[in-house]
Amino acid sequence: MSELIFQKQGYLKEFDCKIIEVNKEENAVILDKTAFYPGGGGQPCDVGLLKTSTNEYVIKKVKKKGKNIYHYIDAKLPNIDEDCIGKIDWDHRYKLMRTHTAMHILCGIVWRDYKAQVTGGNMEPLKGRMDFEFENLDKDLIKEIEEKVNKEVENKRNINVNILKREEAFQIPDLIRTKINLLPEGINEIRTIEIEGLDLQADGGTHVKNTGEVGKIKVVDYKSKGKINKRLYIELED
Template sequence: MSSQLIFQEDSYVREFDCKIISVNEEENAVVLDKTAFYPGGGGQPCDLGVLETASNTYTITKVKKKGDHIYHYIDGKLPEVNEACTGKIDWERRYKLMRTHTAMHILSAVAWRDYKAQVTGGDMELLKGRMDLEFENFDKELILEIEKKINEEVENGRSIKIDILEREEAFKIPDLIRTKINLLPEGIREIRTVEIEGLDYQADGGTHVKNTTEVGKVKVVNYKSKGKINKRLYIELED
């Protein structure tokens, strides 16, 4: 049985009722009939939080997708199969990751729109991230220009929409895959898309804010050359 993936539909759900449908003693993990916990991917770390039952509170130390299931790793004794519980996301942490992920999309959108620079890699933490882009030349002036454009788009208050499309329909969208390598396996028939209205449209599975103004001020704090046409930018968001 596959779990209902609440985080794909609504990134703002921070508490939800669910049921344990299986336990894995070797992994010390449980599978839920529905989950709002993001399992990590695309550079975004997984969510953390707790599961509460009528008698216990279980700390979730990691969430990971394995095959068709999402494993919620428990600190300590496992709950029982079919036990009803309430999942609670560490919301402060999740929201910072949502803001950061959206900031990364704005950065990649600006790089593509204005410089036709593709993404070659990336990673993020709470309120900070790094992105590798196909730039041949980089200097302080260009960095300041990119930073200014990112913050202009944040302040533009663009709405962010999530959709799930059939693969054939999704790949009709120009530049849907912004990375240098298409990381979507052929077997995936439905593609989740994230649209920053008027700016960006990408295939993406992570969590995002609803409006760019929620991102807050973005600072490009460093940059490095990672090769002849590969440059790395580091960004940080104001807390």
């Protein structure tokens, strides 16, 4: 298994690594450690470069398959045991970090003030959508939510990452905010993201260190997806 650097070092832009396996069918490599996020929980994967002493490879996609992280390239595969430098596309990554934290701010506000659970979500750089168990949602409530999430940006709350034993993690009330618990039974350690004083959730993605980094959040649209399922669309200022 690769060491998952992104779990604790979300701001790492470059890292030393070694190719420990190549997969010709997938045209992908597995590294001994990686800072590339493989996607999940609605957050897209990272992209970037992999540099060896003789070549530079474009990482066009990263995906977790079983216990391995596959880094897909558009070129002839390098050799096993070759030393490399991984380089994250930082503009793409940082926009996703800001967006993901914005989604957690939104989720934290909606849970704290309205006790509405999340039923789904997705994001791309600087925009995303999240579904909640709201029975009624109107323009006045949307405006109220938007004002509250931006207040939390202004509050510049610190964001902490922790990895807890499963038994310890599940003693935390309301750790799982999704309607369905998406954590497989076999996972023994749970990664948590805490926005101090606002939100604490199990989460595997990358985030900024402080809500102030997110920037202004706009709720640009909302839709009814069912009797008690409402969708909010957000965008961030670049």
